[in-house]
Amino acid sequence: MKAMILAAGLGTRLKPWTDKHPKALAIVNGKSLLQRNVEYLQQFNIYDVVINVHHFAPQITDAIKKNKGWGSHILVSDETSEVLETGGGLKKAASYFSGSPHPFLLMNVDILTNLNIHQLLQAHLTKKALATLAVSNRQSSRYLLFNTENLLCGWYNQKTGEKKGVEGNKKAFSGIHIISPGLLPLITETGKFSILDVYLRLCHEQPILGYDHSGDLLQDAGSPESILAAEKKFN
Numbered sequence: 001m002k003a004m005i006l007a008a009g010l011g012t013r014l015k016p017w018t019d020k021h022p023k024a025l026a027i028v029n030g031k032s033l034l035q036r037n038v039e040y041l042q043q044f045n046i047y048d049v050v051i052n053v054h055h056f057a058p059q060i061t062d063a064i065k066k067n068k069g070w071g072s073h074i075l076v077s078d079e080t081s082e083v084l085e086t087g088g089g090l091k092k093a094a095s096y097f098s099g100s101p102h103p104f105l106l107m108n109v110d111i112l113t114n115l116n117i118h119q120l121l122q123a124h125l126t127k128k129a130l131a132t133l134a135v136s137n138r139q140s141s142r143y144l145l146f147n148t149e150n151l152l153c154g155w156y157n158q159k160t161g162e163k164k165g166v167e168g169n170k171k172a173f174s175g176i177h178i179i180s181p182g183l184l185p186l187i188t189e190t191g192k193f194s195i196l197d198v199y200l201r202l203c204h205e206q207p208i209l210g211y212d213h214s215g216d217l218l219q220d221a222g223s224p225e226s227i228l229a230a231e232k233k234f235n
Helices: 033-042 058-065 087-094 117-125 181-186 197-200 222-231
Strands: 001-006 049-054 071-080 104-108 111-113 133-136 142-144 150-159 163-165 169-179 208-212 218-220
Touching: 001 033, 001 087, 001 163, 033 058, 033 111, 049 058, 049 163, 058 071, 087 104, 087 197, 111 169, 117 133, 133 142, 133 181, 150 197, 150 208, 181 197, 218 222
Parallel strands: 001 049, 001 104, 049 071, 133 208
Antiparallel strands: 104 169, 111 218, 133 169, 142 150, 142 169, 150 163
């Protein structure tokens, strides 16, 4: 299996670190978020990784070269001219995955977890999903909505009250997806866009599955406070 780590974001919640550094290189107990997630993927025999870069991109590419990819084969998708968000970033890097019949993994660099990727992949294959999204029961400002078969049917912003799709069970998205390559030609959006917008457009015609991994360790490490919380959970 191949993977993509989304590392191009500006990391505004992580200021002042991100005034001079990329979010991907923020340190948790002596290791950067990027290193931790490269090594996390290795636990599941994932050694082929593409990483998108934008904010302080040379610092990330230098770290990859200096550390020889931490033992993985890492390619860089360059978004220095414009950050493309999750959907646009995947679309730009699509050629890396489109030649293979196998699903691939997409994840945010600022998520730390012990989610079992093998189990996530098995659920994806069993349900023959176009994409499978790791979700859990936790507090969030935005939720994905799923029907009784755990298929995506909508989205809800709890702060603003904005809704898309239809009513369903609320789950918080963990920033980790398994995606079948058949999704790639269905991405008609262009420029800068969220992959969630793609899922919400397709979910009434295609199986977009939710995989509940409540109980696993999960930490959003995108702010100074959450970095401190991550240091208590991840050695």
